[in-house]
Amino acid sequence: MKRVQYDRYGGPEEMYFGDYTPPPLERDQVRVKVKAVAINPLDWKLRRGAMKLIIGRAFPKGVGSDYAGTVEAVGEDVTNVHFGDDVFGTMDFKIAGAFAESIVVHSRYLTRKPERLSFSEAACLPIPATTAWAAIIDKAQVRSESRIFINGCSGAVGAFAVQLALARGAAVAGSCGKAAMPAAKATGVDPVFNYADSPSYREAGKFDAIFDTAGTMPVGEGISMLKRGGVFVDINPTPGRAIRGILSGRYKLAFATMGTEHLPEIAQLATEGVLRPNVGLEKPFSEALTAIADAESGFRGAGRLVLAL
Template sequence: MRRLQYHRYGGPDVLVLEDAAIPQPGRRQILVRVRAASANAMDWKIRNGEMRVMTGRRFPRGVGHDFAGVVEHVGEGVTRFRVGDAVLGAARLQHAGAFAEFVIANERSVASKPDDLSFEHAATLPVAGLTAYQAVTAAGKLRPGQRIFINGCLGGVGRIAVQVALTAGATVAGSCRSGTEAEARHLGVDPVVTFDTDPVPRTGRFDVVFDTAGTLPYGVARQMLTLHGCIIDIVPAASKFARSVLPGPFKAFMARPDSEDLQRVADAAGRGEIVTRIARAVALDDAIPALAELETAPTSGGGKLVITID
């Protein structure tokens, strides 16, 4: 098979499209023939070596986590999927490899693709969708009638979090880049502030402050909370994890693999309750320059980069 991979940590220049052996699924794993995959910021953070404590130093390493495709082979103990099933999911953090013709995934990180959802849009859901859903429902415990502020409400995670919160019956406020306020309001965010505006005097107090961008100062976020509110931050940093274990409202959050939660996200997308945006779709042969461009000149709210594999 062909796979996008790298032989050392570094910038986009270390990426190569090479032939690689088709992996074989182990216990409770499936092999998927990839139809589409999508990029996340963590893909280049891992490739840069920022997460090497978790990913190690074994090379070559594959790139990409989010995928959608068709089950090619199932490993021992797999009960939920059969060969030929259309699925979406996320590759393992330690190995990645979704930007390839085939990818291995654990059964617990995969869900069935709804018939009404294209492979391209299905591929935009796993990491961002699971993060948004679990942050809002499990970490934030958002209930009908409560209020949530989403910093970065038009980003990959933020956009889905807005839709999850609205479906849950909450009121959503948020921040975005200057010039995109109308789009945020159309999504259901009100009030909307821009990143360079102090949100405290405009937005009042919230039950949940969800910082998808990781840029909201703790003191500002704390002032925005109700008495028993919480702050959720999904951008990892040692200082944030240290704060998270201390008494207080701050939670450094990372999504956990959960096929049932991912299925809820996928089904909601199939019903049109969650809609993602694709900014650009490219073939695997054109993925390296597209990924380099996305990394060096990202556009918040512009949508996902999707890589299609024939």
């Protein structure tokens, strides 16, 4: 079978469709026939070598993390899904490779797909929703009457963060690009500000939490917008941002891996309509190389870019 892979770190030109045989199942693993995959910035960051000190230099390496499909086989110790179940999930980034016809993953990285969602919609959930969960629920501990500001409220992570915060009874303000402002306001973000007009949201009052999904808000600026005891949650740390934040004592990091254990709860919220994935564009798997390169170059549009198998 085929998968998208690469033989050395670099740009999109390093990707190709390669022959691939999934490894034998271990006791706690699941083999999934992939029906849809969603493209994430993580996919090209890994290929560029951003995590090469962790994932090493053994090639070829697969591309892709988030998928939805049907269970083809389960290991002896797997209890959360069964043969024939429709599922969605992600992969350990150290062995990425979801952009394939069939994959083998640890059972903790997937759960049953909500019936109300298509495979393409379900593939949009894993990394953005688990990241939003880690930030909003685990780190910011948003609850009823919390006031939160989400920088990047219209992006994949930001949109799920908005939905989670509103579901918990919080008041949500945020910023995004000018073109996305009406849609953000329609989802319940109020007030919503233009990214480019930072003075306006610095004067919007104090917040219990700032969630910077875009990595564009200076940490000091965010901390100045916090109430006493408030926290600044970041998912795009650089050494400078981390040092500045740690020194403040009000800085927290959130990563998708922190929320993976909550995939069943995320599936339930999607079933209830609380979490609503947005497929912006769907392309056939045969166009994966071009689609990934386009997304990497910024041609993504509104909603997620999904590849259907």
